[in-house]
Amino acid sequence: MSSFIESTIRGFARAFSNSLLAEAAASRPGLLQQLDPRVRLAGIMVLVISTVVCRQIAVIAVLFLLAAGMATASGLPVMLLAKRVWAVILGFTGLIALPALFLTPGDPLLTIPARHLAISSQGLRAAALLVLRVETAATLTTTLVLCTPWTHLLKALRSLHLPAELVVMLAMTHRYVFLLIGTANQMFESRQSRSVGVLSGAEQRKMAARTAGVLLSKSVEMSHEVYLAMLSRGFRGDIHLWTDFRMRVRDYLGLTAFIFAGLVAVWIGR
Amino acid sequence: MHIPDGYLSPSTCATLYALAAAGWYSALGQIKRRLATRTIPLISVFAAFSFVVMMFNVPLPGGTTGHAVGVAVAAIVLGPWGSMLSISIALAIQALFFGDGGITTLGANCFNMAIVGSFVAYGVYCVIGRGTDLRSRRRVLAAAAAGYVAINASAFVTALEFGIQPALFHDPSGSPLYAPYPLRVAIPAMMIGHLAVAGLAEGVISAGMVSYLQRADLMLLRGVENPARESETALPPANRQSPRRLWWVVASLMLLTPLGILAAGSAWGEWSSNELASRQTRAHIESASGNQAAPASAPAGLQRLSNVWTAPFPRYAPKFIKNPAFGYLLSAMFAVGFLGLASLLTGFAGRRRWTIGERS
Numbered sequence: 207m208s209s210f211i212e213s214t215i216r217g218f219a220r221a222f223s224n225s226l227l228a229e230a231a232a233s234r235p236g237l238l239q240q241l242d243p244r245v246r247l248a249g250i251m252v253l254v255i256s257t258v259v260c261r262q263i264a265v266i267a268v269l270f271l272l273a274a275g276m277a278t279a280s281g282l283p284v285m286l287l288a289k290r291v292w293a294v295i296l297g298f299t300g301l302i303a304l305p306a307l308f309l310t311p312g313d314p315l316l317t318i319p320a321r322h323l324a325i326s327s328q329g330l331r332a333a334a335l336l337v338l339r340v341e342t343a344a345t346l347t348t349t350l351v352l353c354t355p356w357t358h359l360l361k362a363l364r365s366l367h368l369p370a371e372l373v374v375m376l377a378m379t380h381r382y383v384f385l386l387i388g389t390a391n392q393m394f395e396s397r398q399s400r401s402v403g404v405l406s407g408a409e410q411r412k413m414a415a416r417t418a419g420v421l422l423s424k425s426v427e428m429s430h431e432v433y434l435a436m437l438s439r440g441f442r443g444d445i446h447l448w449t450d451f452r453m454r455v456r457d458y459l460g461l462t463a464f465i466f467a468g469l470v471a472v473w474i475g476r
Numbered sequence: 477m478h479i480p481d482g483y484l485s486p487s488t489c490a491t492l493y494a495l496a497a498a499g500w501y502s503a504l505g506q507i508k509r510r511l512a513t514r515t516i517p518l519i520s521v522f523a524a525f526s527f528v529v530m531m532f533n534v535p536l537p538g539g540t541t542g543h544a545v546g547v548a549v550a551a552i553v554l555g556p557w558g559s560m561l562s563i564s565i566a567l568a569i570q571a572l573f574f575g576d577g578g579i580t581t582l583g584a585n586c587f588n589m590a591i592v593g594s595f596v597a598y599g600v601y602c603v604i605g606r607g608t609d610l611r612s613r614r615r616v617l618a619a620a621a622a623g624y625v626a627i628n629a630s631a632f633v634t635a636l637e638f639g640i641q642p643a644l645f646h647d648p649s650g651s652p653l654y655a656p657y658p659l660r661v662a663i664p665a666m667m668i669g670h671l672a673v674a675g676l677a678e679g680v681i682s683a684g685m686v687s688y689l690q691r692a693d694l695m696l697l698r699g700v701e702n703p704a705r706e707s708e709t710a711l712p713p714a715n716r717q718s719p720r721r722l723w724w725v726v727a728s729l730m731l732l733t734p735l736g737i738l739a740a741g742s743a744w745g746e747w748s749s750n751e752l753a754s755r756q757t758r759a760h761i762e763s764a765s766g767n768q769a770a771p772a773s774a775p776a777g778l779q780r781l782s783n784v785w786t787a788p789f790p791r792y793a794p795k796f797i798k799n800p801a802f803g804y805l806l807s808a809m810f811a812v813g814f815l816g817l818a819s820l821l822t823g824f825a826g827r828r829r830w831t832i833g834e835r836s
Contacts, residue, residue, distance in 0.1 A: 383527045386527075412684060422525060425521050
């Protein structure tokens, strides 16, 4: 049948599956889960920035091992990371970086005589640096996302002095994303169950656009209802967020360790 | 087009974060002033909608599929400021909760897709659909063009960001430290895919949605929820800032213009052909250019083109003025008066012609 319907439904299912996986991982006991969410967020951000700032492959490789070790100690299976993060990035960024081996001018390292192509040492270093840096940053952010419930992540964002309106909008958007994914999923499934034969390209495009249009109308209608519900509960435009996080000794130690690791990496890898 | 962490240098990320933050701040101010307490639910739900639309596989001519961003529809329904916010929030959710796009590059992604995309889409839609009926076919074409051009404009800006990396950030051996391709490779590599697939996906979904809304929910195209369509003059006079303060600032700056005389010599790269011919000025040019030797005489092309147009106020001092400070002041007064007149004429023409969305 219509492959685009099926691939869209698969995409929706993947989003639900990722969300459930994150919830399950976040509730497991582990290294990161024991730390205050603000420390987790700030610490991982420090390490991501250090990874981006570092210019030495060896230092970024150490950061990668640190990220992988932290993920494992937080209860994330290595196979999951390998399948969902490392292989995907190697496929995507690796493909992007591959021509850099030949296109970057520099000292020839290996020549392919039949094609008059030469791999330059500068190109090899550029490609390795890019792939390793992207792998490390993605491992760190995936570990953060999978080990922190989104409500905690939002509260942690607020503690970083993000405007309250933005934090509330992020929270509401996250909530309605899943509601709208569910709605869109039902629309696609019902359409697929009523379809016989193969839809032409034009019919498929019309269907996709109409579904998006219906979803838009529903979304705007829902925003009115949400607004009225907020008013009926006393919303007058002022936002108050409740944060009940408390820093303990281990949180301070964790934050110090993150900052120390980040600074050392930047210092050695500059 | 979601740039992951590691492709852009820290300074590029910081610059684009600053630009995006300025956009978010302005957008939040604009939207809150117009929608007040309705801002949060409307933008949040719309951001969720944008997120879900980004997950749609859009079938394209030729049998392939592509993902749309939904920026054109967001700009048409919410206006550019609302679109900028909702797309930015959708991108932030993707980066923070789903790991799609980087954290350090979130500013860049928001700048490229939410800010550039929203304004380009809104501009193209307004220009093509100007003065037409809400149900006209031209609106559908305008939406298709808005989506196609916006995505390609975003891709072009992204390619520029990638393309400047190897020139600006490389190690002593010449090895690029971030995105490795120069502009001549980055631009075609980004643009071919977007001109052929992603732009089409955005165009198809935008046109299809506008066509659907024309039949099913015209209110959304009329801009009822669209804060940017509300005229500035609809605000009560108390909310409008007085231009008097601005005029005082302009007058003060005009009085300060003679300070320009204190700067010795010409600005780097703004030398005239006479200056290039003078031995004394060439010595200054060489010392200001890191002791690079200046050409022995002005290039032929420069000499030829320098005679094409003679400015009425050369060097900010008309020939009949003997006092250079007065010349600077007179030039400033002339420029401010000329720009003020041009602004008045543009505003007058805009009020008469910018009637989009009024004829349904």
